[in-house]
Each structure stands twice: as C-alpha cells, then as structure tokens.
Amino acid sequence: MVRILRLMAAPIAPLVPLVVPPAYALIATDLDGTLLRGDDTLSDRSRDALADAVAAGAQHLVVTGRPAPRVRPLLDDLGCRGLAVCGQGAQLYDAGEDRMVWSVTLDRELAETALGKIEAEVGEVYAAVDQDGVDGLTLIEPGYRMPHPLLPAVRVDRRDDLWTEPISKVLLRHPWLSDDELAAAARQAVGSLAAVTMSGPGTVELQPCGINKATGLALAAERLGLAPSGTIAFGDMPNDIPMFHWAARGVAMANAHDDLKAVADEVTLSNEEDGIAVVLERLFG
The missing domain is CATH 3.30.1240.10 (Hypothetical Protein, Haloacid Dehalogenase-like Hydrolase; Chain: A; domain 2)
Incomplete structure (x- = not known):
C-alpha cells in the first residue's frame, strides 16, 4: 500500500506540445502555366495557400525554366529570399543575396x-x-x-x-x-x-546534357537539408517530368501537357483556377 501511495504522489510531468511535421516539407512549383496565371500574376488564394503551408513548416521552392534575371521580379513579389532553381535546372540562384550559387553553361x-x-x-x-x-x-x-x-x-x-x-x-x-x-x-x-x-x-x-529540373531541385534540396521523400512538385509541361520522378508526389495542372499528366500522381485544376491552392489547402488546411 505504501508503494502505491508513493506512486500516486509522484509529480506529474508537464505536457509537451506535440509538433506535427507538415505533410510535405518541400513544395516545388513551376511558374508559367502552373503557379502563375496567364498575365504573370499570382492570385490571392494561391498566395495565402503558400503562406499557410510555410507557416506550417514547409518550404516553397520555385523551379522554373526561366533564367534568373527573368525570375528576380517574381521572386520579390512572392517574398522569396532564399534559393530558386532557374534555367531548367542549370542555375541555382540565391534571391536574398542576388547571386548565382551554381550554374552550368551550354558550350x-x-x-x-x-x-x-x-x-x-x-x-x-x-x-x-x-x-x-x-x-x-x-x-x-x-x-x-x-x-x-x-x-x-x-x-x-x-x-x-x-x-x-x-x-x-x-x-x-x-x-x-x-x-x-x-x-x-x-x-x-x-x-x-x-x-x-x-x-x-x-x-x-x-x-547542357545531364541538366534538368531534377538535378537543380536535388541540389537545392540538399542545401536545405530536405529529401525527395518529403517533396511535392507542381508542373504543367514535359520539362517537369524529371522533377516529378525525383519528388515523392507530382501534381499536374489541368492545363498540363499529356506527357506530364501520364506520369503525375494527381491532376488538379488549372493555373487559372488556383489548382495549386486546392491541393495545398487540402494538405495544410
């Protein structure tokens, strides 16, 4: 009986809040035909969905065919101050420092x-x-x-x-x-x-041979300490296929090329209909 009473009198450890990791730690998005609308703008719904995902602990990484100089204003608008994969994976650009971390040229x-x-x-x-x-x-x-x-x-x-x-x-x-x-x-x-x-x-x-969006994404993810298993990728064209193969989940837009839809894990709404936001709201909402 004494032993039982001692057990009951033992101090109760304080509750530690349970930290739930985000559904995906890395969100890789193409720009044209995917995240951006046809007029080069980002909808408020898409902006809010990305902000909520980042607040939940995920990181957003732009992975685009555009070269770094053509992406800089868009990154500013998105509030991106870190890495961006540009030029179909041939460039890893640091938006915060406005410098090229890594680049490969075509002979x-x-x-x-x-x-x-x-x-x-x-x-x-x-x-x-x-x-x-x-x-x-x-x-x-x-x-x-x-x-x-x-x-x-x-x-x-x-x-x-x-x-x-x-x-x-x-x-x-x-x-x-x-x-x-x-x-x-x-x-x-x-x-x-x-x-x-x-x-x-x-x-x-x-x-350049051997260079594609997957090679650029892999390099950026390594620098961020993230892995393919925690990555979801969004795209609309065949140049996104290597990225889909690398990531754990690939989501094609409704307006995507048939070749990309064929390898996608999911097809969402079009870029004009906030297709990325629809998926992120489901995952992080």
Missing part, C-alpha cells in the same frame, strides 16, 4: 553545331539564347518571336551575335512544325550534343 560551339544538325533535318529554325549570369540577357535572332510577350528580350542582327557571351540554353521555334514535332526532330538530330526539352507553348529548348 556555344556545340549549340551552334546542334542548330545546324536540326536545320539539316527540318529546314530553317529561329533561335534565341539566355545568357548566363544574374544580369544575362535574352537575345533573339531575326524571325524569332518571343512566346511570352511579357519577357524582355534584345534583338540581334544575325545568329553569330547569339554566341558573344556564355549561355545557359538555346530556345527554338519553327515556322510550321508543332512543338512536339520540333522537339522530336531535335532530339533525333542532336544526339548527345545537348538535351532537348519543351517548357511551354512555342518553347523548345537545348540545354
């Missing part, structure tokens, strides 16, 4: 050779390049039309002017071939000279 001689091989198969193409660096320009040759009219570009007089500075990628357009047809022909023509991807309407690109 300009290989790029020019690749263009020649593509034109030998499909006829004349029009090209543009994204220069490397935090202040790199987008240069477009005669005949090339920017697929996104809100992105700034500098027109040059001839193709040779595209190669004056280091570049991160080449953008291609064809007078009549569809994006899928041009991408398929380019892959067949360039072989191992460069990687070919499609990141949006009118946007077929050549980039």
Whole structure:
C-alpha cells in the first residue's frame, strides 16, 4: 500500500506540445502555366495557400525554366529570399543575396553545331539564347518571336551575335512544325550534343546534357537539408517530368501537357483556377 501511495504522489510531468511535421516539407512549383496565371500574376488564394503551408513548416521552392534575371521580379513579389532553381535546372540562384550559387553553361560551339544538325533535318529554325549570369540577357535572332510577350528580350542582327557571351540554353521555334514535332526532330538530330526539352507553348529548348529540373531541385534540396521523400512538385509541361520522378508526389495542372499528366500522381485544376491552392489547402488546411 505504501508503494502505491508513493506512486500516486509522484509529480506529474508537464505536457509537451506535440509538433506535427507538415505533410510535405518541400513544395516545388513551376511558374508559367502552373503557379502563375496567364498575365504573370499570382492570385490571392494561391498566395495565402503558400503562406499557410510555410507557416506550417514547409518550404516553397520555385523551379522554373526561366533564367534568373527573368525570375528576380517574381521572386520579390512572392517574398522569396532564399534559393530558386532557374534555367531548367542549370542555375541555382540565391534571391536574398542576388547571386548565382551554381550554374552550368551550354558550350556555344556545340549549340551552334546542334542548330545546324536540326536545320539539316527540318529546314530553317529561329533561335534565341539566355545568357548566363544574374544580369544575362535574352537575345533573339531575326524571325524569332518571343512566346511570352511579357519577357524582355534584345534583338540581334544575325545568329553569330547569339554566341558573344556564355549561355545557359538555346530556345527554338519553327515556322510550321508543332512543338512536339520540333522537339522530336531535335532530339533525333542532336544526339548527345545537348538535351532537348519543351517548357511551354512555342518553347523548345537545348540545354547542357545531364541538366534538368531534377538535378537543380536535388541540389537545392540538399542545401536545405530536405529529401525527395518529403517533396511535392507542381508542373504543367514535359520539362517537369524529371522533377516529378525525383519528388515523392507530382501534381499536374489541368492545363498540363499529356506527357506530364501520364506520369503525375494527381491532376488538379488549372493555373487559372488556383489548382495549386486546392491541393495545398487540402494538405495544410
């Protein structure tokens, strides 16, 4: 009996609040056709959903095909002060310090050779390049039309002017071939000279071999101390496929390319209908 009384009189340990980890520690989002609406704006609902997820302990990481200089104003608007994966994974940009943490350039001689091989198969193409660096320009040759009219570009007089500075990628357009047809022909023509991807309407690109959104995302996640098992990724185009393969869960937008939908774990509403917010509200609400 004495022993029982002693047990009952023992001090009760204070309750420790239970810390529940977020459903996903890392939220990786593409921009065009995914997080942003067609006019390059972010809806209040999407902004609030991301803020709630971050408040719950998750981190938001932009993973985009846009080069760092074309992303900087959007990152400011999103309040992103950390890392961003840009240029299809060829650039890891620190928004807070406005510096490139890591970048890979596309060999300009290989790029020019690749263009020649593509034109030998499909006829004349029009090209543009994204220069490397935090202040790199987008240069477009005669005949090339920017697929996104809100992105700034500098027109040059001839193709040779595209190669004056280091570049991160080449953008291609064809007078009549569809994006899928041009991408398929380019892959067949360039072989191992460069990687070919499609990141949006009118946007077929050549980039360094072995570089894609997954390589950039993996590098950023490692620096953040996060893993694929805790990552959810959102996208809309075939260039997001490597990112979906790397992440634990891939969510395609309703407006996504069929190739991405085929490998997605889930299809949400379109970018115009706050598809990302719908998923985040379910996971973090």
